[in-house]
Amino acid sequence: MADSFGVQLQERIKEFGPLCVGVDPSSALLSAWDRPDNADGLEFFALAVLEAVSGVVSVIKPQVAFFERFGSAGFRVLERLIADAHDAQIMVIADAKRGDVTVTNEGYAQAWLREDSPLCVDAVTASPYLGVRALEPLFEAARENGRGVFVLAATSNDDGRVIQQATTADGERVEDVVMETVARLNHRDGGLGSLGIVLGATRSAPRFDLTTLAGPYLVPGVGAQGAGAVDVARLFERCEEGTVLASVSRDILRTGPERRSLRDAAQRWRDDLRSAL
């Protein structure tokens, strides 16, 4: 059986550092890059970012919403990006934030985590509003295929707090319950597991003991959203090496389309994060 996603990601982070570069081809960024806001512009943008960061980082995180804008044509570009990234030995985390009832999550598992799908990636982000337990088809597909799922716990935006910090019937915060549930599933599997957590760098330490997840953290909110490498280091200070992956998007992407600028910005963030973490 393949190593779990957590183990594979840890090896990558130890070698290439704890930076994941977001691929966010929004209308605003395509315009800033002087590219058309269509599938051609999208493809140029996505492949330029991939080319620029190859050899510098080992993980990219396409934001699916910005590909979905162009329907099937946008998904064709995403499929090409995924294939090219795999050829370049770069891991792909699809930032899709999918989540539904169990029977429907089987569909999302087939889309993102089954080898025969053109969208099959190393990991996908998932939303727990319909219950962490309802995500089981995604978890199962991840375990079976050496792939991963990052479940949203505490996101980087302020709007998220109303729900994420609400108190459940057990007297715990929603964000803590999400992390505890994921930790329990990872511990059942043993070792460093397939299931990760999304925890924004702009948030204060949760009650959940972050060292007990037995899985990786995906950390947005770094760069343009306000947090720096030092904030990430402080939040995850006692976590095992190679279990924290910070994601930077706009702060790197806005330096494009010049490849060298993109590469330099990625390198700076990677080095900052590596020395802080």
Added chain:
Amino acid sequence: MADSFGVQLQERIKEFGPLCVGVDPSSALLSAWDRPDNADGLEFFALAVLEAVSGVVSVIKPQVAFFERFGSAGFRVLERLIADAHDAQIMVIADAKRGDVTVTNEGYAQAWLREDSPLCVDAVTASPYLGVRALEPLFEAARENGRGVFVLAATSNDDGRVIQQATTADGERVEDVVMETVARLNHRDGGLGSLGIVLGATRSAPRFDLTTLAGPYLVPGVGAQGAGAVDVARLFERCEEGTVLASVSRDILRTGPERRSLRDAAQRWRDDLRSAL
């Protein structure tokens, strides 16, 4: 300016009854229909359902997860279904349950609610885990284009209750806060608004007064998931006519692929719901 989505939907419901037929081409249903589990099977399934229910109901609800399973090829089928449904004067609610931070939700708004997108539908479902307020780009696109957004409040599955019934800092349940926030936005716009709520028929009455939403309800959990027409009628008993749309999927779809069986099953559910509501 076009009528709001709530007004348009109300007219449809008054004419054709309060039934929306789910289009869920899962592996299990394609197999039951003796069709291949690929994009061809998907297309056959989706167009057969559309053809069978045309003239019987006025709204269909494709479950995006089951199209996404085949990547861009699946989205091409979804685009065809949307175009054909519009030609047949049938409304389409994309059950996508999208939701992210504000800047990313602009991408989802462009995908599902902007006229120049091949995925543009009459309404889309959205998930509030990152905050109802973060969904504003979707709300704005809906208002501007006479389209709608159904925000998940209380879903039909048991797993959802941990989070949806947690207590916020204001001492209210998450599901009630979601409904109150959406109601406030609808009242600000005036009349029957663009913003709806997803509330499972399997759930008991919330504390929120359902008659005050000033928008439509999309009601899953009917049929195979356990609730009947009478449960829907009881839950929404004092709501204005034409504001409640019950969604039935498996209980109709499993009668396929024979068109007459699908049509008969849809007709039975429509008539049951119409006389109960």
